[in-house]
Amino acid sequence: MKLAIDETRCKGCNLCTKICPYKIFKEGKKANRRGIILPELDRPERCTNCRLMHLYGRTLCGVCQLTCPDQAIHWVEELPYEPHKVAIEY
Amino acid sequence: MSFEDWYRQDRLPHIYCAGCGNGTIINCTLAAIEQMAWKREETVFVSGIGCSSRAPGYIAADSLHTTHGRAIAFATGVKLANPELHVVVFTGDGDLAAIGGNHFIHGCRRNIDLTVVCMNNQIYGMTGGQGSPTTPRGCMSSTTPYGCAETPFDLCELAIAAGANYVSRWTSYHVKELEKAVLAGLQTPGFSFIEALVQCPTAFGRRNKFKQVIDQVDYFRTHTMLKAKRDRLLEQGEPVPPDMVTIGELARRNSPALGVKP
Numbered sequence: 276m277k278l279a280i281d282e283t284r285c286k287g288c289n290l291c292t293k294i295c296p297y298k299i300f301k302e303g304k305k306a307n308r309r310g311i312i313l314p315e316l317d318r319p320e321r322c323t324n325c326r327l328m329h330l331y332g333r334t335l336c337g338v339c340q341l342t343c344p345d346q347a348i349h350w351v352e353e354l355p356y357e358p359h360k361v362a363i364e365y
Numbered sequence: 366m367s368f369e370d371w372y373r374q375d376r377l378p379h380i381y382c383a384g385c386g387n388g389t390i391i392n393c394t395l396a397a398i399e400q401m402a403w404k405r406e407e408t409v410f411v412s413g414i415g416c417s418s419r420a421p422g423y424i425a426a427d428s429l430h431t432t433h434g435r436a437i438a439f440a441t442g443v444k445l446a447n448p449e450l451h452v453v454v455f456t457g458d459g460d461l462a463a464i465g466g467n468h469f470i471h472g473c474r475r476n477i478d479l480t481v482v483c484m485n486n487q488i489y490g491m492t493g494g495q496g497s498p499t500t501p502r503g504c505m506s507s508t509t510p511y512g513c514a515e516t517p518f519d520l521c522e523l524a525i526a527a528g529a530n531y532v533s534r535w536t537s538y539h540v541k542e543l544e545k546a547v548l549a550g551l552q553t554p555g556f557s558f559i560e561a562l563v564q565c566p567t568a569f570g571r572r573n574k575f576k577q578v579i580d581q582v583d584y585f586r587t588h589t590m591l592k593a594k595r596d597r598l599l600e601q602g603e604p605v606p607p608d609m610v611t612i613g614e615l616a617r618r619n620s621p622a623l624g625v626k627p
Contacts, residue, residue, distance in 0.1 A: 284377055288384035288566075293579045334367070341396065341540040344388030345378055349369065 434465025
């Protein structure tokens with residue numbers, strides 16, 4: 276699983292940048308076509324839910340998805356054999 | 366399945382301002398309803414007038430968008446006409462406390478099997494930021510330019526005194542707790558009332574030194590106190606800070622309820 280921000284729904288309130296316990300979302304710099312500055316993902320492979328959702332069979336943290344007032348944050352399935360990074364935190 | 370499936374995808378994005386907390390409360394309510402595994406055709410959402418009351422329009426289930434303040438009155442009719450239906454009411458503070466106050470009291474008194482989620486943004490957001498019955502003392506609004514001089518309404522105390530079966534208060538910062546509280550309210554037979562404090566960056570935060578959305582959410586984090594901690598402080602005789610809002614499960618009773626599915 277991987278995190279995805281829906282560009283058509285996000286209104287750029289930046290609540291997710293403050294609410295995520297891993298600080299995965301950070302404030303963006305460039306405005307998109309509608310003039311909304313979307314948050315960027317900072318090493319999204321650290322997300323607990325992305326890694327362990329299938330193993331546990333339930334949503335583990337999910338605070339960003341619940342908090343997002345515009346329903347813009349969701350998880351998408353990766354393509355088969357899609358390369359992805361592994362982050363190790365000490 | 367997740368709560369995303371309850372949304373009407375063709376209606377999103379909704380019209381709420383950027384950073385409005387109402388979307389968060391709808392997310393939490395729908396996540397709780399998803400855990401109850403209710404069928405869509407047996408669930409009805411009722412609302413009155415206001416920002417918060419636009420919520421049922423974004424949900425893919427039967428809904429009623431009724432006159433100002435009369436959401437509980439309409440919901441009572443729906444529930445009594447067909448007790449098989451699960452009725453959830455979305456209201457705001459201006460809807461529930463100001464014009465619909467009497468319906469709210471009598472809904473609690475009858476203890477009818479409804480779940481009322483009140484999104485309390487402490488102001489009339491849709492009409493331009495007028496002061497509402499729940500505007501805290503000293504807060505600015507367009508009708509109280511020198512600070513609100515009135516004592517705000519404590520909706521949870523009112524619901525407890527009027528006899529509701531389940532009463533709890535959370536904020537838009539405490540999403541997981543709010544989800545559990547709504548779930549407990551849905552499971553409780555009888556009137557369950559969940560008050561959710563939400564941020565209103567456009568009408569309330571702009572005038573009250575919450576320039577950013579996160580400022581007011583952070584205020585909810587720092588200026589709320591769990592009921593257990595408050596009780597402990599009172600027991601030990603220590604002072605409770607006056608601007609603290611009590612959150613948590615405030616009442617759970619087992620009084621006889623009206624309109625429960627036989």
